[in-house]
Amino acid sequence: MAASQDAPLQTLFLPFASGALAWPQAPVLFLRAREGWALRTHAAAARLVCVQGFRPFAQALEDGGWTLREEADLEASDDRFPLVLALPPRQRDEARALLARALARVAPGGVLLACQANNEGARSGEGDLQQLAGLGGKLTKHHCRAFWTGPLDGGHDEALRTRWAALDAPRPILDGRFRSRPGVFAWDRIDPASALLAEQLPADLAGQGADLGAGWGYLSAEVLARCPQVAGLDLYEADARALALARDNLAGQRARLAFHWHDVTAGIDGRYDFVVCNPPFHTPARQDRPDIGQRFIAVAAQALRPGGRLFLVANRHLPYEQILSAHFGEVRVAAERDGFKAIVGIRGGRP
CATH class of the missing domain: 3.40.50.150 (Vaccinia Virus protein VP39)
Structure with a gap:
C-alpha cells in the first residue's frame, strides 16, 4: 500500500x-x-x-x-x-x-x-x-x-x-487435520482454488520445491502427501501468523522443510525443481493488485531450474498469460472450475 x-x-x-x-x-x-x-x-x-x-x-x-x-x-x-x-x-x-x-x-x-x-x-x-x-x-x-x-x-x-x-486463537479445523485462526487467508476452509491446483499435482514431482504464498500450509501438505519423491520444500509466506500455523501443520514430515517469513515480490534465492503457487492478487486492504501475482510468476521463473515446473492457480479473469508466455517455454491450462484456472508452466532450457 x-x-x-x-x-x-x-x-x-x-x-x-x-x-x-x-x-x-x-x-x-x-x-x-x-x-x-x-x-x-x-x-x-x-x-x-x-x-x-x-x-x-x-x-x-x-x-x-x-x-x-x-x-x-x-x-x-x-x-x-x-x-x-x-x-x-x-x-x-x-x-x-x-x-x-x-x-x-x-x-x-x-x-x-x-x-x-x-x-x-x-x-x-x-x-x-x-x-x-x-x-x-x-x-x-x-x-x-x-x-x-x-x-x-x-x-x-x-x-x-x-x-x-482468545477470539483469533489457533484451533483445529477440517476435522482436526489442520490448525488455523481467524484472519489468515481462507482460515477455516480449503480454498477452492488451492483444492483445484492440488488435484493437478503429478505424483512424479521430485527433488526440491517451493510454495510461494504458502498460507497455513494446505498446498504444501498436499504436495508432500501426493508426491513421495519430493525431498525438500521451502515455504514462503508474508503473514507471520499464517507461517507459524504452517510450521505446526507440517510438523513431523519426512521431507526437509524450511519456513521463510518473506515478501516473495522482493525475489527469492533458491533454485528449485518445481514451484506451487496460489498468489495473492490484492493488498491486505482488499485493493485489486494483479501485478502482485504477475511478480510471483516472474520470481518463480527465476527460481526454477531449466526444465522446472510451475503449478499456478488463479482467478480466470486475471491477466497472467502474457507474463507466463514471456518466462516459460511451455504453458498450458491444466483445469478450470468455479472461476479458477490451474496452469502448468515449464521453464525453457535443458534440465
Whole structure:
C-alpha cells in the first residue's frame, strides 16, 4: 500500500494534530503499525515500538528506522504503555482480539487509540471499543473513523476482554487435520482454488520445491502427501501468523522443510525443481493488485531450474498469460472450475 494512500494511518494521527489527544513522553506501542508520511510527521521524534506481522509492511518500517518487536515477545512480557495505537483488520474476530490485547498493554491512566476505514468495519470497531472500555472520543475523516478510550485505570470489562483476546486463537479445523485462526487467508476452509491446483499435482514431482504464498500450509501438505519423491520444500509466506500455523501443520514430515517469513515480490534465492503457487492478487486492504501475482510468476521463473515446473492457480479473469508466455517455454491450462484456472508452466532450457 502506498503511504500517500494510507487513509487509516493518516486519520489515526488526527487526534494529536487537533489537540484532542496529547502525545506522551514515554514510549508508545503501535500494533499493526505501518510506515508512511503521517507516521514520520507526527511520531518522528517519538520512542515508538512497532508490531507488524505482514512482511512488506515490517520491511518498510525497518527501512524507515523504526523499532520492531515480535508479537510473541510482547505477549510474553508485562510491558505497559501510556499510549497504544492500533490499526485493526477487517476480520471481526481478529479485530476484537487485537483491541482486547491492546487494552492489556495500556498503562494506568493511558489511552488506546484505533482507526479503521469505513469499508473495513470502522463503525463496528468503534462499537466494540465502546463496549470493551468506553469511548473518550472519536472523529471521522478520509472515509475512516478514529476512536479512543478515556484515560484508563481499570473499570473496563475484564471478563469480556479475556474472551475477546482468545477470539483469533489457533484451533483445529477440517476435522482436526489442520490448525488455523481467524484472519489468515481462507482460515477455516480449503480454498477452492488451492483444492483445484492440488488435484493437478503429478505424483512424479521430485527433488526440491517451493510454495510461494504458502498460507497455513494446505498446498504444501498436499504436495508432500501426493508426491513421495519430493525431498525438500521451502515455504514462503508474508503473514507471520499464517507461517507459524504452517510450521505446526507440517510438523513431523519426512521431507526437509524450511519456513521463510518473506515478501516473495522482493525475489527469492533458491533454485528449485518445481514451484506451487496460489498468489495473492490484492493488498491486505482488499485493493485489486494483479501485478502482485504477475511478480510471483516472474520470481518463480527465476527460481526454477531449466526444465522446472510451475503449478499456478488463479482467478480466470486475471491477466497472467502474457507474463507466463514471456518466462516459460511451455504453458498450458491444466483445469478450470468455479472461476479458477490451474496452469502448468515449464521453464525453457535443458534440465
